[in-house]
Amino acid sequence: MSPSVATAPAADALPQLVADRIPLLLVPALALAALPLMSSLSTWVTLTVAGLAMGMIIFIIASGLTLVFGLMDVLNFGHGVFIALGAYLAVSVLGAMSGWTGSEHLALNLLAVLPAMLVAMAVAGGVGFAFERVIIRPVYGQHLKQIMITMGGMIVGEELIKVIWGPQTIPLPLPAAFRGSLLLGDAAVEKYRLIAVVIGLAVFAAMFWVLSRTKVGLLIRAGVQDREMVESLGYRIRKLFVGVFVAGSALAGLGGVMWGLYQQNVTPQMGAQVNVLIFIVIIIGGLGSVGGCFIGALLVGLLANYTGFLAPKVALFSNILLMVLILLWRPQGIFPVAKR
Helix, strand or coil: CCHHHHHHHHHHHHHHHHHHHHHHHHHHHHHHHHHHHCCCHHHHHHHHHHHHHHHHHHHHHHHHHHHHHHHHCCCCCCCHHHHHHHHHHHHHHHHHCHHHHCCCCHHHHHHHHHHHHHHHHHHHHHHHHHHHHHHHHHHCCCHHHHHHHHHHHHHHHHHHHHHHHCCCCEECCCCHHHCCEEEECCEEEEHHHHHHHHHHHHHHHHHHHHHHHCHHHHHHHHHHHCHHHHHHCCCCHHHHHHHHHHHHHHHHHHHHHHHHHHHCEECCCHHHHHHHHHHHHHHHHCCCCHHHHHHHHHHHHHHHHHHHHHCHHHHCCHHHHHHHHHHHHCCCCCCCCCCC
């Protein structure tokens, strides 16, 4: 074999490797680009942490949905109902533990919030199981019908939430120890936003470990890449469908708790409102890509906070503009994992 032939694959692979690493620089590049536009360093730090917290919550909500689309090829526009359900369950659980949430002790606050998150995940996962069996299963492979029927399912879910909790906006105050801010130099950073960043990183680390270090994760990734090949090897990929859908619904329930605490109120329509951001994140990241979803969520969170401070009118469509620019650069998203 001639030297030119032997080195050609490596030479071809190098530009692709560099191109794959470029998206990892987008988040720090956006943060650094915003720094000269701020009135002070402390303002930049406050907005950056707020943007990262918002991005982490959006990632938790969107990560399950991007796996659902990647593995199941399902456009679930009813995902928002699991978000709202998780938030309303948090209202009920935290309301019943008001003695603990009103305490100044962080441990008691955490002991109140943790059950709220677990209940929200369990119930949202159970409702997701029924949603998949009754609504999703009859329309596999039919995207137009999926959009119509899942949107209908979300409307029905919102009406059921109104029947149980009422149509009015309900406050969801932060536990006492989560309120207030910490000083990082001259910058004031809200405590809850730091907690949201930590939880988001923990969820991302857990998903990364499951997808990269376990057999189930291997099958999920292989199913996203080439479902027919996995089935030809004898694995019953349809069983993974249900598990992934339930896990995605449970993550939406967890994200609903965190989003409700982030907004400090809940409404039956909150899931539909967040749906827009979710689908922007999934399209930016690449359909089916958890890593792309993570980067896309951080970009959306940072841009929303920066533009909301610098030019509030621009903030209304800044994330759509971000999506357009990303797709002009990479039509299949930041990290595409499947050809569709």
